[in-house]
Amino acid sequence: MSLLxxxxxxxxxxxxxxxxxxxxxxxxxxxxxxxxRCVYCDYWKSDSPELNTENALxxxxxxxxxxxxxxxxxxxxxLLRNDxxxxxxxxxxxxxxxxxxxxxxxxxxxxxxxxxxxxxxITISIDGPPEVHDKQRGIKGAFERSVxxxxxxxSAGIRVGINMVLTDLNKDLVMETYNxxxxxxDFMTVQPVNPPLKNGISEKTISDLHSIKGKxxxxxxxxxxxxxYINGGFNxxxxxxxxxxxxxxxxxxxxxxxxxxxxxxNLLHDSYKQxxxxxxxxxxxxxxxCTGCYLVxxxxxxxxxxxxxxxxxxxxxRAYK
Numbered sequence: 001m002s003l004l005x006x007x008x009x010x011x012x013x014x015x016x017x018x019x020x021x022x023x024x025x026x027x028x029x030x031x032x033x034x035x036x037r038c039v040y041c042d043y044w045k046s047d048s049p050e051l052n053t054e055n056a057l058x059x060x061x062x063x064x065x066x067x068x069x070x071x072x073x074x075x076x077x078x079l080l081r082n083d084x085x086x087x088x089x090x091x092x093x094x095x096x097x098x099x100x101x102x103x104x105x106x107x108x109x110x111x112x113x114x115x116x117x118x119x120x121x122i123t124i125s126i127d128g129p130p131e132v133h134d135k136q137r138g139i140k141g142a143f144e145r146s147v148x149x150x151x152x153x154x155s156a157g158i159r160v161g162i163n164m165v166l167t168d169l170n171k172d173l174v175m176e177t178y179n180x181x182x183x184x185x186d187f188m189t190v191q192p193v194n195p196p197l198k199n200g201i202s203e204k205t206i207s208d209l210h211s212i213k214g215k216x217x218x219x220x221x222x223x224x225x226x227x228x229y230i231n232g233g234f235n236x237x238x239x240x241x242x243x244x245x246x247x248x249x250x251x252x253x254x255x256x257x258x259x260x261x262x263x264x265x266n267l268l269h270d271s272y273k274q275x276x277x278x279x280x281x282x283x284x285x286x287x288x289x290c291t292g293c294y295l296v297x298x299x300x301x302x303x304x305x306x307x308x309x310x311x312x313x314x315x316x317x318r319a320y321k
Contacts, residue, residue: 012069012097016243016305023272025301026063027072027246027257030056030087034076036103036125037138040167040193043076050249051268053083057090059251059267064094066245066272072297074101074257076249079111088118099123101163104146105139112156121159123189124150128170128177136169150184161187161217163296168199175208178215187217191300192230194258194293201230218296219303229294236292237299241276244301255283258293262286 016024034044051059063071071091078084079102091098097120104124115122127136130143153160162185164170164177178188190209192201209216209223216223228234240255240262247253247267248260253275255262264283265275293299 016069022242023066023068023244024305025070025072025244025297026066026068027074027244027297028059028063028087029074029076029246029248029257030078030084031076031081031249033080034103035080035105035139036077036142039136039138040165046076048249050081051251053086055251055268056083056087059247060087060090061094062267062271063247064091064096068096070097070099072099072101077103077106079106085114085118088115092118101125102149103137103142104149105142107145107149107152109152112152112158115153116156116158119158121161121187122153123161123163124153125165126162126177126181127165127167128173129180132170132173136165136167147181147184150181154184154186159186161185161189161215163189163191166190166192166197166201166205168197171197171201171205174205175212178208178212182215185215188212188215189217189296189300191296192226192294194295196230196232196294201227203227218300219306221303221306222296222300226294234292234294236290237302238287238290238292239298239302240287240290241279243305244298245272246297255287255290256293256295257297258295259287259290262290 012024016022031050032043032046032048037044073084073088078100088098098118100115100119100122102122102124124146126143126146127133133143134140150160162181164174174190206223206227213220225234241264244256245253246257251266251268252263253265253267253272254260255264262283264279
């Protein structure tokens with residue numbers, strides 16, 4: 001991440017925290033096509049259409065106009081779009097900090113060096129040691145390919161990290177996973193599967209998370225309350241359409257990345273400001289009825305911004321130095 005991008009991120013924290021400039025963060029799921037077969041996700045079963053390049057660029061323009069400091073490009077598998085670099089370049093030209101979420105199953109050297117021009121950080125989904133990751137992702141050899149992708153993106157000069165989705169299969173393997181990948185990554189995030197685990201989480205896992213916090217790009221409060229959330233005792237935190245929002249492959253504005261069923265408008269037809277100004281009572285009721293989640297892009301963003309600006313800045317510099 002360049003010095004300019006770091007300054008933009010810190011400035012975004014300050015403007016959001018002290019001057020109530022929102023939204024701060026948005027996710028654009030550019031496609032629902034996916035080359036993984038994750039056991040806890042059904043995106044890969046979808047035959048959902050997506051916008052062409054011209055309209056996808058319009059969506060990026062509108063997302064930038066909404067005032068966000070950070071844009072997460074996700075999917076499905078976003079690298080399945082041939083125009084991904086065009087979308088990332090447009091966002092970068094508009095002054096937005098770009099992050100990319102990928103499975104790491106697509107490994108192309110030329111693509112990696114192209115992405116390095118427009119992406120501040122790439123997060124690759126890795127859910128445990130080889131056997132566990134391959135089983136959870138439904139692809140034989142997925143772990144090996146994802147690690148190769150980490151090494152390739154890092155060699156291209158991109159800050160790389162992993163996101164580990166905790167399920168009953170891997171919830172006790174945080175430290176083992178970290179130890180396997182420590183030399184490959186600049187940062188790590190962890191989040192419980194949504195809906196939450198059935199059988200809780202151990203104190204050892206929480207302790208392991210605290211012990212690797214030097215590379216864990218999460219506020220300490222997120223770690224501290226994770227067990228409470230999984231055990232059903234956590235009070236809902238929701239800033240949907242305020243601090244963050246999401247956009248689906250057709251340009252529909254969603255309450256958040258976790259709720260693809262709550263559509264409040266479309267960025268091809270209206271600006272974000274117009275959409276929020278005309279949001280229906282029904283949509284607001286649906287958001288209020290949601291029981292909540294514990295995703296990095298929702299609760300994690302909320303908790304990150306509740307930290308002091310100094311703590312947030314230190315985490316940014318540590319992860320993206």
